[in-house]
Amino acid sequence: MRRLLQLDVCVRLSFPLLLLLLLLQPTLQLAPFQSRTTLNSVTSIDSNNVAEFSRRLANFSLRMYHTLNSLRPNQNIVFSPFSIQSCAAMARMGASGETADELDRGLELVSNDATQIAKSFNDVLAAYENSSILHIANKIYIMKGFELREEFSSLLTKQFLSPAENVDFARNVEAAGLINSWVEQRTDNLIKYLIPASDLDADSRLVLINAMHFKGNWVHPFEERSTRNERFHLNELDAIDVPMMHLQEVLRYADLPSLDASALELPYAKSDFSMLIVLPKSRTGLSQLEEKLRNTPLDKITEQLHEVQVDVKLPKFKSEFQVELTEAFNQLGMTHLFSSQADFSRMLKSPEDGKLKVSKIIHKAFIEVNELGTQAAAATGMIPVPESEFISLVEPTPFHADHPFNYFIINKQSTVFFAGKVLKL
Structure with missing residues (x-):
């Protein structure tokens, strides 16, 4: 059984244009397998913290699902609550005032303290850091000549595992090529040409990317x-x-x-x-x-x-879903980040005149479920478990x-x- 799931999340902040882009690209390829107990480990993570993070994410998932369902009532839906929440949480690291408070409440984050929020996401990232199945990678690109505020940079680098790299967005073709190349490498070449060069220009200040790549095999494959x-x-x-x-x-x-x-x-x-x-x-x-x-x-x-x-x-089955999330965020009480009242003053070391705000949030997902194996899955070296020959007398x-x-x-x-x-x- 093979399952492929692709997901892109894009948030654009403007000042006149600050670009915050997050991509999530999971790929699920399902087939035979053994036991589910050999995860590369959550053992070093405080289980109570993980449980609280998961509880809040589950609540956010159901609220976001209901909102998307009300916006698209007659469509199949597939989305990543983790992607949307982590994407907005990275932006939250640079927010202050009511903008930050709304994100804390609307995303159901574990705390209103940026350090604690970042730590809660780090617990998830650390649990899967050495996983051969799930790969999560973050990256910050900042306009040449600008610097991130130390606190913002530290939280994203240490907790979201997101290093910063300077790039000249004015040379938009070259910048887009650099970013797209990184995305391709982190998604096993499944996402190509993510950012059109036309989306970058001399006014762009910051690009944050989250890439996730997932390959999994069913424990019990369908024949x-x-x-x-x-x-x-x-x-x-x-x-x-x-x-x-x-x-x-x-x-x-x-x-x-x-x-x-x-x-x-x-x-x-x-x-x-x-x-x-x-x-x-x-x-x-x-x-x-x-x-x-x-x-x-x-x-x-x-x-x-x-x-x-x-x-x-x-x-x-196969489903594809794309939605601009501004209305969904508004319905969930997160409105300031899109308005002139938005406060993202904790991002750049020397903020320019004017205000940063989110112009749009784009979420795209694709999932395909079938029985077929893939070359990539075969390369993982997973060995099918023979089906039991035990015949049950119970219906x-x-x-x-x-x-x-x-x-x-x-x-x-x-x-x-x-x-x-x-x-x-």
């Missing part, structure tokens, strides 16, 4: 030979034929009567990552489920999961995702890295 066309029910009346994947395996499953839904966890190999699928019991129950999820922490779902023999049906529990559902890619702390819904295929 391509088991995939066959079946009906996916768009509602009670309409259905379409889609390639439906099949799997029978012992997996973590939960019946959720309070949500009128069930949940299934599909783990990724050699990591603590998994996909959590929440499936309404009714073909038309997704909207009701989404409302209930607003007040249901994800860890309240994952703590109910238990191992049972499950008969899984999951459609192959497997059905989990048939043949109608709209929600999904989340999380780690064992329920930190939400990606979230979305499949509404139509």
Whole structure:
């Protein structure tokens, strides 16, 4: 099973133009695997801090999901809460006053102290710093002749692991080539020509980039030979034929009567990552489920999961989603950063006359789910685990995702890295 997810986040600050650009490019390639307990480790991180960070990120994820869903009610959605939150948190390091306060509240950050906020993100970055599956990299490009304020630079360099490099944005073709080359290297050449040269000019001051690259294999792969066309029910009346994947395996499953839904966890190999699928019991129950999820922490779902023999049906699907997040941020109470009242005075050592403000936030995501392996996945040297030949006398529990559902890619702390819904295929 192969899954590819690409995600770009772009925030543009102007003074007359300060460019803050963040790119998130995860790539998921799923296939056979072993155990999920061999993550390159969260052991040195305070588990209480990680749990609080994850809880707040999960809350932000559900609030952002509801907002995006209200803006695009009839579309499939895929986005990265972690990307959006970390992107805005990097900008928060240079904010003051009500601009900072709104970001603290709207992003549900762990503190109103910049040092503590940065430390909370560093805990996540440090947990995966040596991972062979997830690669997260940050980079700051600053206009030649300008300097970052020491506190801002220190927080981004030490906690967000984001070193600074001087570049002449006036030579926009050369500058764009330098930045795009770095992005390509950090995303295994999956993101090319991220920044058009026309987006850079002599007024550009700062570019911050966050690149994330993820490759994971299913612990229990779906066999391509088991995939066959079946009906996916768009509602009670309409259905379409889609390639439906099949799997029978012992997996973590939960019946959720309070949500009128069930949940299934599909783990990724050699990591603590998994996909959590929440499936309404009714073909038309997704909207009701989404409302209930607003007040249901994800860890309240994952703590109910238990191992049972499950008969899984999951459609192959592909979703692409792009949205300008200004309206979503406004709805979540983060308005100052876009206005003339924005205060990003803690970014540059010698602020120029005028005010910095965010002009737009662009978020783009793409996810593809199918059974195929890839050259990159094969190069990881992962060894498939043979399927058990044990024959159970117990009838497997059905989990048939043949109608709209929600999904989340999380780690064992329920930190939400990606979230979305499949509404139509």
